[in-house]
Amino acid sequence: MFGVVPKILWERFYPCDEKNRIQLGTNSLLIRSDSQTVLVEAGIGEKWNQKWLDMHAVERENGLFDKLEHLGVAPQEIDTVILTHLHYDHSGSLTREREGEIVPAFENARHIVQKTELDMALSPPARVAPSYLPENLQPVQDAHLFDPVDGPSEILPGLEVVPTPGHTPGHQSLLLRDGDRTLAFWGDLFPTPQHVHPPYVMAFDLDPARTLEEKKKWLARATDEQWDWIWTHAPTPFIGRVALDGRKPVIESRSGSITPDS
Numbered sequence: 001m002f003g004v005v006p007k008i009l010w011e012r013f014y015p016c017d018e019k020n021r022i023q024l025g026t027n028s029l030l031i032r033s034d035s036q037t038v039l040v041e042a043g044i045g046e047k048w049n050q051k052w053l054d055m056h057a058v059e060r061e062n063g064l065f066d067k068l069e070h071l072g073v074a075p076q077e078i079d080t081v082i083l084t085h086l087h088y089d090h091s092g093s094l095t096r097e098r099e100g101e102i103v104p105a106f107e108n109a110r111h112i113v114q115k116t117e118l119d120m121a122l123s124p125p126a127r128v129a130p131s132y133l134p135e136n137l138q139p140v141q142d143a144h145l146f147d148p149v150d151g152p153s154e155i156l157p158g159l160e161v162v163p164t165p166g167h168t169p170g171h172q173s174l175l176l177r178d179g180d181r182t183l184a185f186w187g188d189l190f191p192t193p194q195h196v197h198p199p200y201v202m203a204f205d206l207d208p209a210r211t212l213e214e215k216k217k218w219l220a221r222a223t224d225e226q227w228d229w230i231w232t233h234a235p236t237p238f239i240g241r242v243a244l245d246g247r248k249p250v251i252e253s254r255s256g257s258i259t260p261d262s
């Protein structure tokens, strides 16, 4: 998760277990208006065998479908699904098993993703293939539910996706605007609060130099314009803001301020 940053630095704020595992979330965002229900990100899903669940120490309570049910939202009511990219930890709940068959979970939704990402995910080069699982994607493609976009696009009034490449070439982030307020959902550009430091780039990133460039650009803009942030992989989801203390990013959340180690 921290790329070239040595463990001696990251373990001070992300304690790990004996297998070097740290706690992470796969957080989604639900946006509702009078006429639209939008889901951003689809987590790791539930189509895993016990061996994989044990290896990753997955805590299965509070899964996406349970949360939606708790909120009184049926999967069929979702009009739009927005995905930052299609790695398995972001697209896992796009499909579900039904009577032995794997089918789209959000059958009435258009699924928004960058075209570059979709092309790569459906026929991935060998180096990236393990991150894209056909069972999460092919049933959605076969049902013609993907609605790829090319570049920055307004999906609904006030809801825009912007390319933020680096983690994958087709990675995108989401900006939700209301008047002069902006909420940003970054996907794996800034996966956890600690990743606000530009050099904290994941080893998974296909083009770390590009991620670094994108992070610097968006960090400057988001701090300047005081955007709210949501972190996909924060262990516990929260909305925070990032301010600069000199050149050092400081996170302010409703539950107090966190000063990530520099």
Ligand SMILES: [Zn+2]
Pocket (backbone or CB within 6 Å): 087, 089, 090, 188, 191, 233
């Ligand atoms: Zn991820």
